[in-house]
Amino acid sequence: MPVGTAATVKAMTADAVRATGASIVLGNTYHLMLRPGAERVAALGGLHKFMDWPGPILTDSGGFQIMSLDKLRKLDADGVTFSSHLDGSKHRLTPERSVEIQHQLDSTITMVLDECTAFPATYETAEQSMQMSMRWAARSRAAFTARDGYAIFGIVQGSVFADLRRRSAEALGAIGFDGYAIGGLAVGEGQAAMFDTLEATVPHLPADRPRYLMGVGTPDDLLGGVQRGVDMFDCVMPTRAGRTGRAYTRAGVLNLRNARHATDPSPLDPACACPACTRHSRAYLHHLFRCDEMLGPMLLTWHNVTYYQDLMRDIRAAIVLGRLTAHAAEVREGWGAGQEQG
């Protein structure tokens, strides 16, 4: 899912996002409740109409952003009070209020409010945090009005502790959700611990519901996540990297600011169908970044989102053909060939 934090996938029109093959985008409850405000989005016909995205939109609950506010927020058993990073204004989010806001936004997939446990955490801290998230999950589920075409996902917590993850997964399964997210990862634990945690979690999730690894990750993280049973991902990496001149390609990551691209007439990724690759040379993309032209971030964001969509499309095809392991090895071999440092 391309990330559309503030009702826009940064540097892309909605048409461009559609052209990448993306069928669902993510919006951020925290950002949207502050600006322009959920009531205003509702009055304007909902987030789909507002941002020209008639397809599904998943909204996070606001929990992750609020936890990262650090000193600007105060957590209690009932919810969290926080100060806006924009103007310092006070706000309150409870499981019920988060669900209500996501309803006002007309979110297709509502996420439960949770506490994204800070890393590292002691077992006791992680256990208490997970247990509170499970109580909040039950309250979120109860506050959600089921209706056709809309869904609510629970979020597994438990830091990197296998038995906490198992208990969290089982607790959510007992409540019953339309899909299950795995939260609290990609927060500094490293890829190996993340993969271990996935392996300790996924087997305890219902097999007939989508699994969503939140805030992840690199192309290699996505491959490894799918190999461990994950279906959905969201990450700012493709859009953020695109704005800074970094391109994900079938031959690894390239930094278009690097002088070696200055005279290169070849396409960024010859197998990619995006405008950056089909219409322009690496030399042109380098030129745009050298000149700080907006078209540089625009084209490279478009490319990176296309790359991520292609990556997932090819993974789905490999699964259908029963050759995911072989496919993953081929994709990784391609990256190795052209990986650029820095």
Next chain:
Amino acid sequence: MPVGTAATVKAMTADAVRATGASIVLGNTYHLMLRPGAERVAALGGLHKFMDWPGPILTDSGGFQIMSLDKLRKLDADGVTFSSHLDGSKHRLTPERSVEIQHQLDSTITMVLDECTAFPATYETAEQSMQMSMRWAARSRAAFTARDGYAIFGIVQGSVFADLRRRSAEALGAIGFDGYAIGGLAVGEGQAAMFDTLEATVPHLPADRPRYLMGVGTPDDLLGGVQRGVDMFDCVMPTRAGRTGRAYTRAGVLNLRNARHATDPSPLDPACACPACTRHSRAYLHHLFRCDEMLGPMLLTWHNVTYYQDLMRDIRAAIVLGRLTAHAAEVREGWGAGQEQG
């Protein structure tokens, strides 16, 4: 002509520029000779391929930008020596070299190197400057290799002095060009003096060749320019205004940063077919600028360039129908209705 200074119309893909109806864009010799360099553009297949614009490209001669360098340049009878605003490196531009660079860029319409006379100027200064520009025009013409599908335009100078403008126009006509530009205007003389100067110039230009008013201007300037016989214009206004939240519409200029748009569900300009107007509300555009999202400048640039193209398309249609005067009055009446201050 949308302005593509550094081989990109700022904040627009080439596809988006085409979608506005634009058939020709402008490139800047000064900027391109410094970065990425004319030789490099030539090695990469020319400016058309570089920026994905197979259609015509007009390049200015570099004269206007160099004159504005002030202390960084030194003019002599043969040409001008200047220091790059980017790195201080020394460069030399003569009429012959400017034509050569534009040839390297594969410019469709080459402009002669001229001196854009500073405003205000005494009659004597303006006369000497104009006379030098006419000598440079003859040298530029001589240096230009005529070939199918390519053209060279002369540039009338003479500040706001009617007889200098007439003498300059006649001098260029005697040399013989494929088209005739009117330079040295929109430099502080005001619209009334600009229109007076056009009236003193255009009757002395060949009737069967295009006339191009350089660096102009507001929609009202374009209407008034056409009413005085001008065919072509270029200006950064639509793109620059778009990046700062200012929109040109059939009801006047709107500043989308203004709080009064925050809850407005109506389209920016209901008669416009661009994505900003057909897909989004004024409230959404306001939201994007409030959040400093790149999509704000992207959509508003797209809109403004569309508006300018529509303006000229409608003017052409009115000319064909023999009702330019009535049409101009109607267009101006529309602006009056919704003009916003600041």
